[in-house]
Amino acid sequence: MEQVVGRGFTKVGENGCIIKWTPQKEVLAYGMVRVFWTHCGWNLTLETISEGVPMICKPCFGDQRVNARSVNRVWKTSVHLENICDRRQIEKTIKRLMVDEEGKEMRQRAKYLKERVELSTRGGSSYNFLNDLVELIRSF
Numbered sequence: 001m002e003q004v005v006g007r008g009f010t011k012v013g014e015n016g017c018i019i020k021w022t023p024q025k026e027v028l029a030y031g032m033v034r035v036f037w038t039h040c041g042w043n044l045t046l047e048t049i050s051e052g053v054p055m056i057c058k059p060c061f062g063d064q065r066v067n068a069r070s071v072n073r074v075w076k077t078s079v080h081l082e083n084i085c086d087r088r089q090i091e092k093t094i095k096r097l098m099v100d101e102e103g104k105e106m107r108q109r110a111k112y113l114k115e116r117v118e119l120s121t122r123g124g125s126s127y128n129f130l131n132d133l134v135e136l137i138r139s140f
Contacts, residue, residue, distance in 0.1 A: 028053055034107070035097045040068040052114030054078060054097055054106040058085075077110040 010018040024044060027033060028051040037056040038044050045067045048055055055078035057068035065082075072080040079093050097103040120126040 025051075035094065035103075040064040040071065042067055045071060049075070049077070049110070049113050050117045052107075052111045054103065054110045056081060056090075056093055056097065058082075075109065075113060077106050077113065 012018055025047050028036060028047055033051075033053055035056060036048050036053045037058065038048060040055070040057045040059045041064055045055075049071075055071055057071060057078045057080045059065040059068040059080075059082070068078070068080050068082075071078040079097060081090070081093065084090070084093075097106060
């Protein structure tokens with residue numbers, strides 16, 4: 001049962017909450033987030049991967065469809081809902097990600113990707129390439 005509890009907040013059940021707007025990066029960094037519903041814009045996709053959170057992808061247009069397919073088929077950390085917007089199917093998808101073995105595997109892969117991102121940005125290849133670029137720009 002849904003209940004409006006504040007400006008922009010709707011409580012769903014005991015532990016659920018629908019929010020019209022939120023600082024996404026802060027939400028993703030909060031350790032209790034188990035799955036994130038996203039349109040798969042590139043920035044949010046990177047932020048979600050960087051925090052190790054599996055996704056429910058519902059792309060709308062442009063690069064979002066390509067990003068959603070990559071997250072789903074290549075990195076295997078999402079469920080892609082291209083043309084689905086049925087309440088029962090959405091509930092089934094959420095349970096699939098949060099309870100089923102498939103969801104557990106996606107959470108493990110998401111955690112692995114988070115670790116890889118952290119390694120790359122703290123002295124790994126991305127860190128080194130960015131430093132090389134900064135040094136190249138400074139040399140002019």
